[in-house]
Each structure stands twice: as structure tokens, then as C-alpha cells.
Amino acid sequence: MKFTDGYWLMRPGVTTRHAVSVADAVVTDDRVTLYAPVGKVTHRGDTLNSPLLTVECWSPAEGVIGVRVTHHGGRAPRTPEFALRTGTESGGHAKTVREGSTVELVSGPLTLRTDTDAPWQLDFTADGRTLTSIGARGAGFATDADGRHFMLAQHTLGVGESVYGLGERFTPFVKNGQSVDIWQADGGTNSEQAYKNIPFHLTTRGYGVFVNHPGRVSYEVGSETVGRVQFSVEDQSLEFFVIHGPGPREILARYTALTGRPALPPAWSFGLWLSTSFTTSYDETTVNRFVQGMEDAEIPLSVFHFDCFWMREYQWSDFVWDPDVFPDPEGMIARLKERGLRVCVWINPYIAQKSALFAEGMAAGHLLRKPDGDVWQWDRWQPGMALVDFTSPAARAWYADKLRALLDQGVDCFKTDFGERVPVEVVWHDGSDPERMHNYYTQLYNETVFDLLREERGEGEAVVFARSATAGGQRLPVHWGGDCESTFEAMAESLRGGLSLGLSGFGFWSHDIGGFEGTPTPAVFKRWVQFGLLSSHSRLHGSKSYRVPWDYGDEAVAVTRSFTRLKHRLMPYLYRAALQARESGTPVMRAMVLAFPGDPACHPLDRQYMLGDDLLVAPVFTEDGTVDYYVPEGTWTHLLTGEEVRGPGWRRETHGFDTLPLLVRPGAVVPFGAVDEEPVYDWADGVTLRVYAPVPGETVTAVPAPDGTGDAAVFTTTCTDTEIVVETTSDLPWRVQLAGAATGAGGAEDPLGAVYTCAAGTHRLAVPRP
Known part of the structure; x- marks a missing residue:
């Protein structure tokens, strides 16, 4: 959110107050509390009728320093809160140093320093250099003409410093110059809106920042003040953590230690998933035709997914198979399992009024309500639909029981769709703040499903295919990129979003091979198949048209067969990368800046990536097979052809549909x-x-x-x-x-x-x- 009108003026109705100095510093063994006036104090009279900010600084983990800036501290606690895997105690790894007017808080390699006799400034340093600072106008609050109160902070950006992350964003990969709202939305992959909004960013200067606020966080990344990253929340307090690296892998390791590391998905989930697609017409005959077609084409298939219309129209979700289309669901599932397949079904957290679960959930108090006590409803997506109130333990158990019946039928996993369109003019069962719950709802939804799978299928067997997420959602894999068009441009924007999500702490990610909206050309389909089968998880899925390979020609069948089988042979390599995600938070698909932070040429790259430690993948986004990509230093080898390529430098190659740039790191x-x-x-x-x-x-x-x-x-x-x-x-x-x-x-x-x-x-x- 922007508060200023250029450098000199404020926007109409906006007033801001910022820390200008330190009036007092209370220093204990491992904590510093600063009291900062927002105006110049020259005599005692200046201490009257003016705000005083309380700035608390501590370390929740080594290499991490927390800062909480508060205006009025009497506000009652708000929920929900992110489940951080630490307390506010330092645990012996932090210390304070006070010498004259200088105060330091030291946590491992990271130091926060301030001079209480100088104008307001917090410096974060490591290895003898300043990572970032919170200086003049860097900490304070703003009010607007509507009486809203915002807390804000600004971190300096160095010359050439690039910013990444903030969730799965499809806008430019480097976030400098962008205004970003952390606010869940169902906006597709070609807008500034995002399904997975994460208030965490990292930079090429060796640090990251996590804003510990589950509601709307508004970022101005070098966009309002071009030399600073500003973030603000509508609240009386703003808490954030500065996380040292020095490299991006180390930053992600510390960040995910704080917010949680992903569970390890089952090995079978890395195989090829085939979907019925969304609004297509299908029944068991159609399903069998697809499965048999894959067998006839010698394309190994691991998971068959039933999208929305496995249930009756107008009744999503009631979790009952449409009896006119699937008269024997248990038998059908058993027959699919006899062919070695796992079964996934689509679900969402919305209950249509025509569903029998609507009256049941309403009577039991399981549905989200408005302030007047009525159930919240609207007609978008499903007529008269309501939301399950996952803040209620009873509602969570009720919802899980409906899914348990499907597991008893033989279903293995769920595609947990939606979870973004959550209203704020409502009353939650546990009294949660509606603004904070808007983003956090998806966490409760996916936790409910994931925990059920873990309980029923066992540790290591739980996996979802989720669209929405917030910070901490990485603990519940897998996530996919959402609704994209069937074009090369959409394929590129999907990759951009996935790399951005990986730099936000998420280890596993997928996308709709071939695109969702529309029907891909054969060229788009074949190129997307290559990219999809060189992703952590791989699913063929569309909207109004099927994504079976033979619909796109004989060559598409051959490409799908070849790259599916290649992925299977790479499983010992890919699973090693999956273990790294679980153990350290390093994603399976890695932006080049994550793998080569010391190579400035890699910093802006968003059309290629590292798959695990040693494989460089550059998907082809052109009709004629031309691809430009960058090769880091050393002698790399084309995995598919054996050709050796020397870097550093740019390459332009033309590939048929049987190949793409898939290079192996020197010495691997x-x-x-x-x-x-x-x-x-x-x-x-x-x-x-x-x-x-x-x-x-x-x-x-x-x-x-x-x-x-x-x-x-x-x-x-x-x-x-x-x-x-x-x-x-x-x-x-x-x-x-x-x-x-x-x-x-x-x-x-x-x-x-x-x-x-x-x-x-x-x-x-x-x-x-x-």
C-alpha cells in the first residue's frame, strides 16, 4: 500500500509518524527493547501529546532476529497465528552487547546494531558488512481518512539487490518495482493475483524477511520508495524476522526451520497423473478407455484423477459418486487398483445448498455464519454455497468423516481445490479475526485433509494436490499452479510462479500439463509434457478438453512415453532431491539464483531451472523449437545426447520434440x-x-x-x-x-x-x- 505522493507529499487523508530516535533502551542478556519517539525531543515538553513506539528485538533461532514494532499495545490478541516452530526465548544462542551508546543483539552470524545517541537506525550486519537497514521513515505507522491504522516498516535495498519470493506469483520473477498484496485470490496465472501468498521474501544480499502476520500484508518492493522494500499491515503492531543466509539455500533452511519443512510425498506420487479434465463428459467407460489407451501406448500411468463431475451437478460437495454415471464406485476403484493405479478425487471446502450436507452442516453449526447468525452464502461456483468452518474442531471432524468414507472405498488421495474466496464479513466459530482468517483458511482446510490421510494411510503415504496456501502450507505437499491457459506464454508464466514459490519455502510443485483453459496445439502439448515430466510432480489436466496424448498426435504419444520413462529411471536422483526438501527446505525445482547465487547472470533467469543438484532444465517455449538458455561455468553434458557444452555463456539451440536442453553439471x-x-x-x-x-x-x-x-x-x-x-x-x-x-x-x-x-x-x- 502506498502512503506517499512522491518524495515530499502524503496521499490525501494520510498521516504518517516514524521513529526518529531512541529515547530509552532496555537491554537484558538476550533481548533489546527500544522506545522510539516519532518527533524530535529537545525538552521535556516534547514528550507530551505524542506517540512513542515500542520496538522489541529478540532472536527465535540462530541467524534469525525478530523485531516487533508496536504503537498501541493494549489491543486484545488476534487469531489465527502462524504456527512457528520456536518460542520467543533465545535458547542461549543470542547475546547482547552494550558499549557506550551502541547496542547490539547478536545471533550467530547476524547482528542487529543501533546507536541510541544518533538518529533512528537499525543495521543488520553479517560477516563485516551491512545486509540491510531500517533508517529514517523506516519504522512507524500511518492513518488514513477512513480512520484505518497501519503499521509499516522499510528495509533498504542495495545497488543491484534483487528481491524474490512472496509466494507463487506469475508477475515478473524479480519483484523489484512491484506492488504486492498478500491476499488469497482465485485469479488464474495471468494476473497479479495469487493462490499462494507468502509474506516472505529473500534477496541477493544474503538475507530474507518473514512478516509474521497471516492477514493482508501490503508490499512496495522498490515501487513507492525505489531504494526500499516496504511492508505494512492494518494493525497496531508489526512483527517480522530478518533471516541471514549467507546464501539463498541457507536462508530457506532457516526460514523453513521456523515455519515448517515439507512432509515427504510417497514415491508413487512422482509418477504420471492423468485426469478426466474438468467439464468434460466421462464415465467408467471413458476412464477405462483412457487407462487402456495409456497401456496400449506403453505410457506408464501411476495415478488416475477424477475431477469435479464424479459428484452430481449442483451438489458439490456432497462426496457421493453420481449413481447415474458411476453405479459401482467401489468396484470401479478396485478394478483400477488391479491395474496398478492409485486413485485421486477432486474436493473443495464449499457446500452447495442442494447438497444433503448443507442442511446437516447448518443444523450442527459446521458452516460459516454472518454476524446476524445466518449461514454465509452466495451463488458463485455453486448455487447457494456455504463454507465449512474449519475453526471448529467438530466441523473438521465432520468433514474428515465424509472423506474417510471415500478412503474406505479405496480412494488414495485428494485434490484439495479452492480455499481462496473466503469472505471477511463473517463470524468464525473460534472468534478468529476475519481479515486474518481470509489467507489462513487454506491452512486449516489442507491440514484437515492431510492429517486424515496420514492417519488412515500412514506416515509417508499422505499427499494432496492443493491449489491455495499460506506460510506453513509447504508442510502439506503437493501444490499445483492453478488455472493457466494452453499457450507457450502460460507455460512460461507457470514456471515463473513455480520458481517464485520454491523461493518461498515450498519443496514440491506441479502444474497442468498442456494448460487448463482452452486446448493446446500439438506443439504446446509436447513441449509442456517435457517440462511437466521434468517437474517434481506431473499431471495431465485440462478444462473443456481431454489431455490424453493421442488427441495431439502420434508424436505426442512418443514424447509422453519417452519422458515418463525417463522420469522413472531418474527416481533415485529425484527422491534424493525430495529428501533434501524435507531435511533442509531446498525445493526440488530450483531457480538458477538459488543454485548459483555467486553468478550474477543467473539472478534474473526464470525460463530455466535446476532439477535437484545436478540437472539443468531449459523448457522450450517456441513453435520452431528454438531455445535460448544460460550455461554456468564448467563443462556440462547434454543428458539425452552426450554433447558437451562449455560455460559460462548463453546458448541458442533448436530442438526436436524428442529433446530439450537437459544438462548435467560438471563432475556429477x-x-x-x-x-x-x-x-x-x-x-x-x-x-x-x-x-x-x-x-x-x-x-x-x-x-x-x-x-x-x-x-x-x-x-x-x-x-x-x-x-x-x-x-x-x-x-x-x-x-x-x-x-x-x-x-x-x-x-x-x-x-x-x-x-x-x-x-x-x-x-x-x-x-x-x-
């Missing part, structure tokens, strides 16, 4: 599983270790178990000037492939390089270095 050892028919198998049995452009040193490759537990098969690769030695304790058979054009042809078996096979029980292999 990528494990390829022996099975391409499905994602779940013993990945260590017959694994091939592809060694790319080996460099002297040691590389450790861990091939995890498909359930994410137990001991991984560990392979240690040591390269010298003359040989490559691979050692392992695994007793399973394994292979080594020296991949890349420089290794020479590997014969008919694989043109990418020489292959060495090791029998079961072989623990060491030494081969000459090419």
Missing part, C-alpha cells in the same frame, strides 16, 4: 534406476551411476529407499588424473557409465558412453579415466 554422478515402467522399485538394484565430466576429488552418491527410510545405498566416486574408482557397501548389482561425448561411443547399448557392469557383491570398480 547421477544415479539411473534400472526400471522405467513405474516410479516405485528397488532403485539400488541394478542402478547405473552416470559419471559426467569427472573432476579430481570425491563424490558421494546415495541411492535412497523408495519409502524414504532405512539405509541408502552409498557409492563413493574418486577421480584422479588417470582413473575413476567407485566403491560401495551395497551387495546389489550396479553399473558405471562414463557419460559424454569425450568418453567415446558405448556401442549399441548406449551411445552416451562406455558402460561397466558390476555383479552382486562387487564393492569396488576402477576404470581408466578417458
